[in-house]
Amino acid sequence: MARVIRGVGVGGGTAEGPVARMAAPRLPPPPRAVPPEEAPAEAAAVRAALRDVAATLERRAAPLTGAAAEVLEAQVMMVSDPALADLAEAEVRAGSDGTRALTAAFGSFSAALRAAGGLFAERVADLDDLRDRAIASLLGLPVPGLPRPxxxxxxxxxxxxxxxxxxxxxxxxxxxxxxxxGPTGHTAILARGLGVPAVVACPGASALTDGRRVLVDGAAGTVEPDPAPARVAEAAAAERRRRRAAAELSGPGRTADGHRVALLVNVGAPRELRGAAEADSEGVGLFRTEFLFLDRAEAPSVEEQTAAYGRVFAAFAGRRVVVRTLDAGADKPLPFATAPDEPNPALGVRGLRTATRDPALLENQLTALARAAEANAAEVWVMAPMVSLPAEAAAFAARARAHGLPTAGAMVEVPAAALRAEHLAADCDFLSIGTNDLAQYTFAADRTLGGLAELLDPWQPALLDLVHRTAEAGGRLGRPVGVCGEAAADPALALVLTGLGVTSLSAAPAALPGLRAALAAHTLADCRELAEAARTAPDAATARQLVAALG
Amino acid sequence: MPQRTVAIGAASGLHARPAALLVQAASRQPVPVTLAREGGEPVDARSLLSVLALGAAHGERVVLAAEGDGAEAAVEELAALVAAGEE
Known part of the structure; x- marks a missing residue:
């Protein structure tokens, strides 16, 4: 049997099947000088490559409708852009070969989009993809893309x-x-959304070739090449049991011995609302309000905010909705809330800190939330992001209560807040741990850098220590302590969090059945044992393995 | 030279659909129309990438300009489109 390959497991569950590889991006050929007499032919080849990519994407868009078609049509418009072709041609005439001309032409637009930030910067990935396709076409190489075996x-x-x-x-x-x-990257988020097992940050996967059979375990984070038939049958039986158990269970989350753990959903955009409201959940554990504020020159009016919040509260009538007030700054800059010139925005004026500079922003948001809560039957809780000091939590809670919002809490994303969780909890009604940011600040690791995935792994024992400290403080004072963030979507980690004393888990709707089933199969004492094993493990990989073995 | 200054109506700025609608409309005009941030370098309104690269947000003021036969009507039509901000 070949060696088992390890990475970071996502989504739970197992699956077995043949490998289909995405064509690996090739190293570009060495630069080649293009003499002036060859430039016209090289420029023509560059233009033909761009046309070829546009034609391929047009064909692919033809049978599609809705959002998928719009995405591809926008890509067609970009790759057919006359300014792009002109720029690439100018590069060729200045002596560059086609590959370098395309790289430079796409790169100049990417740089401008990146500088524009926000939604504009999100288009950079599209441009990179179009550039790779154009270069593949130019060089006559297979087009990178999803395999269709x-x-x-x-x-x-x-x-x-x-x-x-x-x-x-x-x-x-x-x-x-x-x-x-990494475990918080878009592949991981997608896998959880689709409900398929995934293993990310798995360098050993480069050795897997097309057609080879592998057994993927999204809980253990392992990929086993050429698994024995008995292993496959065993994993398939366990997977069927897991799915059946998940499908049969419904209602509030509870352990085998009846300890309640609220299962909540994350909501961040109006289009997610319907799916989130239809999910079997006890409410919303994280309602991100940034969508109302992004890419605007001025903050939305109180009336516009009231209407938007009211739609969410109406969809969750009778259930809890935990609203996070505006979390601007860092990767979500807003012209009216954030300074453009901070050298280190993740450590700058962001989250609740923006309210110090512009108190009206938070005041208006709380006014709108209170009005929307008044008009609807949801149980509205509000919480502030990026709280560092107990005094900040106290001031926020006082402001929320002054607006008639009785339940106000603080997010624990900064190590200082976790270390002083007891003081924080004393001054407000609940705590909510944002594991993605807490990992970023605990490990001094930028969460947008894939290369730092190991440091950002939510299984890191140091992170679990801070969760433990926070949950214990909440427990002593009788304050609920929730976890939102990708950590809460991992069924094995959910058991650990429960054992550490966390009282609610908030995740994507697709993750809830797996969380519910994992809880139902374990007692609170089991969870505490798993938590102790994970927290005292020497490293994240060992913590994960111990829990997989014990659970 | 006919030109018009308008505030961007689309909530997400000149991004995604609003940008695509502008570029499609500009491509139908008999004359090239340029778009610029106030005081900025003008770009070809028929180039989606150049329009996106302006990074123009909701409420920001942009200048549309054109020259030649039909310039007046072209600028007028595109200015109305940018200001209306259909999503």
Whole structure:
């Protein structure tokens, strides 16, 4: 039997099938000088490559409708852009070969979009993908993209681009394995959304070739090449039991011995609202309000905010909705709330800190939330992001209560807040741990850098220590302590969090059945034992393995 | 030279659909129309990438300009489109 390959497991569950690889991006050929007499032919080849990519994407868009078609049509418009072709031609006439001309032409627009920030910067991944396609066409290489082997498969890739994930067919993809990416990256989020097991940050996957059978375990984070038939049968039986158990269970989350753990959903955009409201949940554990504020020159009016919040509260009538007030700054800059010139925005004026500079922003938001809460039957809780000091939590809670919002809490994302959780909890009604930011600040690791995935792994024992400290403080004072963030979507980690004393888990709707089933199969004492094992493990990989072995 | 200054109506700025609608409309005009941030370098309104690269947000003021036969009507039509901000 070949050696088991390890990475970071995502989504739970197991799947077995043949590998289908995404064509690996090749190293560009060495630069080649293009003499002036060859420039016209080289320029013509560059233009033909751009036309070829546009034609391919047009064909692909033809049978599609709705959002998927719009995504591709926008890509066609970009790659057919006359300014792009002119720029690439100018590069060729200045002596560059076609590959370098395309790289430079796409790169100049990417740089401008990146500088524009926000939604504009999100288009950079599209441009990178179009550039790779154009270069492949120019060099006569296979076009990078999703494999279509015509049968269900385990998709193996270096990493997946957002444009690929939009086209992924859940009927055909049994599991995802990527060499790069982290547990909070878009591949992981997509896998959880689709409910397929995934292993990310798995460098050993580069050795997997097309057609080879693998057994992927999204809980243990392992990929086993050429598994023995008995192993496959065993894993398939366990998977069937897991799915059956998940499908049979419903209602509030509870352990085998009846300890309640609220299962909540995350909501961040109006289009997610319907799916989130239809999910079997006790409410919303994290309602991100940034969508109302992004890419605008001025803050939305109180009336506009009231209407938007009211729609969410109406959809969750009779259930809890935990609203996070505006979390601007860092990766979500807003012209009216954030300074453009901070050298280190993740450590700058962001989250609740923006309210110090512009008190009206938070005041208006609380006014709108209170009005919307008044008009609807949801149980509205509000919480502030990026709280560092107990005094900040106290001031926020006082402001919320002054607006008639009785339940106010603080997010624990900064190590200082976790270390002083007891003081924080004393001054407000509940705490909510944002594990993605807490990991970023605990490990001094930028969460947008895939190369730092190991440091950002939510299984890191140091992170679990801070969760433990926070949950214990909440427990002593009788304050609920929730976890929102990708950590809460992992069923094995959910058991650990429960054992550490966390009282609610908030995740994508697709993750809830798996969380509910994992809780129902374990007692609170089991969870505490798993928590102790994970927290005292020497490293994240050992913590994960111990819990997989014990659970 | 006919030109018009308008505030961007689309909530997400000149991004995604609003940008695509502008570029499609500009491509139908008999004359090239340029777009610029106030005081900024003008770009070809028929180039989606150039329009996106302006990074123009909701409420920001942009200048549309054109020259030649039909310039007046072209600028008028595109200015109305930018101001209306259909999503």
């Amino acid at each position: 015509g049968h269900p498969h385990v998709l193996v890739a270096t990493d997946l681009a957002p444009a690929d994930t939009a086209l992924l067919d859940p009927e055909q993809v049994l599991a995802l394995v990527t060499e790069e990416g």
